[in-house]
Amino acid sequence: MKLKKSALALMLSGVGFIGLTGYSGASMAVLFTSKACKNAAGEILDEAMCVGRSADSLKGADEDYFKDMDYGITKNPEELAKTLAPFVPGITPEEAVRRVAIGRNNWNVWTAGNDRLWDTMSYRSVGTLDFLKSLSNHPSLKFSRSNRWNYLGLVNEPCFEKPTGPRKDRYGLWLDVRSKDCAPDPFENETKYPGVKYGARGKNIPAGSYYGYATGIVGVRLFPNPDFDAEAEKKWDPERYYTDPTYYNNKDLVRPYRVGMACGFCHVGPNPTNPPADPENPKWENLNSNPGAQYFWINRIFSWEADRSSFPYQLFTTSRPGALDTSLISSDYINNPRTMNAVYNLVPRLLNAQKFGEEKLGGGSLNNKQLNDFVPADSPLAGFYKAPDTVFTPRVLKDGADSVGALGALNRVFINIGLFSEEWLTHFNPLIGGKPITPIPIKQSRKNSSYWQTNEAQTPDLALFFIAGTRPDLLKNAPGGDKHLSTDAAVVTRGKEVFGERCARCHSSKLPEKAYSFFPNGGVGKNYLKYWDNYWKWTQTDEFKKAIDAIVKKDDFLQDNFLSTDLRVPVTLLETNACSPLATNAIEGNIWNDFSSQSYKNLPSVGKYTVHYPVPDAKGVVPTRQIDMPGGGLGFTRPASLVSVWSTAPFLLNNAVGEFNPSPAVEARLQSFDSSIEQMLWPEKRKGNVQYQTANGKMLPGWIDRTYDTSYLRVPSGYLPDLLNKLVGKIEGGKFAGQDGLELGPIPKGTPVNLLTNIDLDQRTGLWNKLTHGAKLVDVLFTLKRDLKKLPKDATDEQAAKVFANAVEPLVNASKCSDYIVNRGHYFGTDYFKEANKEPGLSDADKKALIEFLKTF
Known part of the structure; x- marks a missing residue:
């Protein structure tokens, strides 16, 4: 019976996760990267606070590096000051440029320590997602800087070139190289922006800058991995990392870098009225910070191998270019791809909120910072909060759920992409779900995260940038x-x-x-x-x-x-x-x-x-x-x-x-x-x-949306817990792609994707409903798995479809969204x-x- 339960847990976690990792909750502990440190009271701290870095030591960058973007809004300081004056009375042209630069830098290069989250997700997705590969140029990959836009939909950063070989200064990784005729990236200045020395950072691997290194892709930054200690460095083999699945598909592999994501990664795009002549080689003046990543191929970015026989890849394909499930990490058991929002006409949107956007706060939502915590009392921006519990808020999320004020909505975005992941990840089971979800508390997070405090301090300047830079593209x-x-x-x-x-x-x-x-x-x-x-x-x-x-x-x-x-x-x-x-x-x-x-x-x-x-x-x-x-x-x-x-x-x-x-x-x-x-x-x-x-x-x-090929749920042996690794042959047997591991399927061509992805693993309505729902779910999934196992090795889609046909009605009944x-x-x-x-x-x-x-x- 233990073997059946283990296999079933894998099936449950597989269908519940948008990247289908194949882990039971009990085995997840082995997959965390840097262990979160705690204070004397046992509360989790972020990496910056853990080593004594305050929010004041993480101040926003004020270089106007992106001055050619967004129609060159900062190139005319006097006009910019006039635009901002109604919101910041008396602002000077110099101050206007500085504050808008801080806001735009926040959007395009500030990652708030979220490199920890995305490194963790590489392990949680059992290698399906690997951003370090996604920004590489190795000849074995299907993509490089030469076709990155057309294949991945990612924006190549100006001032970079495709490498001719592995970079010695990047531990043998095939990463973009900065053009010799361009000045250094100002955000890499380790003196002005000293990196957080945590773990191996500052020891055998440089600490770098708290803005990380530029990668050659807009909105993506590279950070030295604090887990890459001397032992990990000895085991590192960059060529095998690209070419040997038995090496890179391993839960014990430690990469030399973690990848951080700025908001601009999902929001910077080609200027509609000044598009690049060659989208693979844009200039800064061809780019805007606000249209949204309309050309983003989620399936290829988040599943770097683009294996058609992988169910996760086919699942990601339901996210059409420019759409992404914002509940990807904090799973709500619904496959929910939605367009990445363009940010236009912020001022009219804020004014509209004063008429249609009144909301009442309560409980933990009262702990959000508001605009008038930061701006002068005579600024119109201060009028979007009325003490003690009234806000006037635009609603950016499609379902209108972000309803606590503009700054609260902005801060939530940063959490969703990894701010204070040390705390956030403890409130749910990332990607796969399967454990009760609890709220991330603002009050405690503000107390224990220097990145959080920094983020709240910078969002008013981000709002000023949007006030100045979100005009229509006519x-x-x-x-x-x-x-x-x-x-x-x-x-x-x-x-x-x-x-x-x-x-x-x-x-x-x-x-x-x-x-x-x-x-x-x-x-x-x-x-x-x-x-x-x-x-x-x-x-x-x-x-x-x-x-x-x-x-x-x-x-x-x-x-x-x-x-x-x-x-x-x-x-x-x-x-x-x-x-x-x-x-x-x-x-x-x-x-x-x-x-x-x-x-x-x-x-x-x-x-x-x-x-x-x-x-x-x-x-x-x-x-x-x-x-x-x-x-x-x-x-x-x-x-x-x-x-x-x-x-x-x-x-x-x-x-x-x-x-x-x-x-x-x-x-x-x-x-x-x-x-x-x-x-x-x-x-x-x-x-x-x-x-x-x-x-x-x-x-x-x-x-x-249906699967367009026969597909499988797979977990390479390098990601399996040791006990299951020893027993996997007894449970399933077989190989895939030349490596050992667990394989569940076949899922026949033509299977409705959301029939498997929308299974509700968090039934909350009444104890009896929870018990009966869980029992029915266990029965149908185990039966499905058992019947699939009975199929011959060379089973046709028609044979597999007959097995799935028996499960359709129970799966629909167990669905959280049966639409x-x-x-x-x-x-x-x-x-x-x-x-x-x-x-x-x-x-x-x-x-x-x-x-x-x-x-x-």
Whole structure:
């Protein structure tokens, strides 16, 4: 029985993790890298505080190194000071440049000690993720600096070149080399920014800078590994690290460097109006800090071997370019890829928050720092918090969960990519789940992490940078952009009218004054649905349409318009995939408890919601089923901003509508926009491998993400605990890719991916539900594993599919999100809208007019 339980634990952890590591919780302890140190009270400290480094010793870099980025906003200090003066009264041009530089450096090079997290994840993912390889150029790899943009979607940093061989100064790693005609990277200055001497750092391996070394990839920094002591150095073999799986697939391997990630890694992209002639070799002036990594291939970056027979790789492939599951590490048992947010028009967004963004804090969320903890009392920025518990906050996350104020939302991002991972990782089982999740406490984290304190001190300057640097990227300003804009004034005017009538109620921060009266005190909390329903009905009246028509037709309508309300829209109205609004990380008692408001946690249930079975009938139609959407914050999506919408396709919150074009050129962006907006407004043209029924009874093509090849869950023997390693032959046997290990499968081609990834391992509703849910889950997974084992070695997909067919219904019932069609919903303006009897679909002419107006955004 022990053997069965061990194997089952591997299966459970495999299906529960987005990278499918194959570890039971008990074996995880062997995979931590640097052991966290503790104070006398037994509280965990970060590496900086552990060695006595205070936040004052980790001050923000003030070099204006990125001055050519973001339209060169700091090149005109006087103009920059005028932009910031309303928010920081009396700011001088010199101070404006310095503070914006600190904010931009924070975004693009500050990693806040998160190199520890990403090193840990290399082990937790049993080698699936290895950032040190992802930024390398070894001939054995499928990628290098020469094709890094096209293959990985990563932005090559200017001033670097591809190496001709291994670097002696980097322990034989094939890393980019700084160009000789470029000045040194200022952030590598060890005198000005002395690295944290922890473990081996400062002993047999240099301490470096607390900004790390530049890597040749924007937003990624390299840090000496404190675990790389003299013994690890003797065992290090850089050539085997690239070429020998029995060497690099080993839980005991210690790499000489850890890789840190700045926010810019997921947010810097080509300037839409000044794209690089060669995206593999951009110049700084071709890059902006805010569009989002729209071209990011998550599957290839987070699964460096890109092995089609690996289920993790196929799972990552459900993240379309530019989309990433933000609950990747702190798993919520839902495969939830969502677009990496562009950050446009921050000032209008903040002003919109004063009308629609009021939230009430409570419990741990009261411990967030607010803007007026840092800025003068006479600054408008100080008005976004009203003591003791009221904030006026933009909602950046798709589900509107980040609801504790702008600075709190920014700080949460840094935690999610590794800030104070020493503490954070103790509150859940990274990647795979399987143990109760507890909130990361702000108060204690602030006390015990110097990086945390530093981060909070720098976010006000980050906010100033966004105030100055998030202007729209307008098509009219792009090379050749004018020829794509309509010269027919009547058509554009009609587009404005259609936008006002059908779109502005969700996609404009300029609305009739009466709109705000529907949401007293922000409207959030238990009565939100009543407020929303009253507002929605009013937007269908002649009164609203007449008032918004006048606003939309004003010459300044698009000026300082965030083109969203940030209101939470019920998914029952949107009809989009339910998995994003079902994400639970921010609900009461979960990991982000302190980063969501009490009013968010008090939101009501949106009621029953129709989803679709993952397997179609003989006619290719997937049956419908209803689920009860929980309350407490779940069930809503905030409208996307339409600023620069011409440059941000494909569409929907997961980039599932429209064709992706890998080129950042203006013509390529418009090609993707044309495809995507056509599918948005003519849903019958969307990609489909099934047919499904909408809420108003009409049929549409829909897409279910399925495995596109036979695949397996694999754990190389070097990552298995010793006991299992000895027994693995008795349990499973066999080899894969020339190495020993555990292999579970085959998972047949055509298996719905989310059937395996969305299994709820954290059932929280009642003791009896927990017990029965767990028992049923154990039974179905063990049966599935047993039946797969019975298959012949050369089993066909058809044979494996029969095994999986018996498990479909139990797996659907055990799912945390049993919604499988990823490109459905948002039928506004079409005949498929559930309220088409009140608002019939637009004519083709009106749709085309609307598109012409959207191009001017």
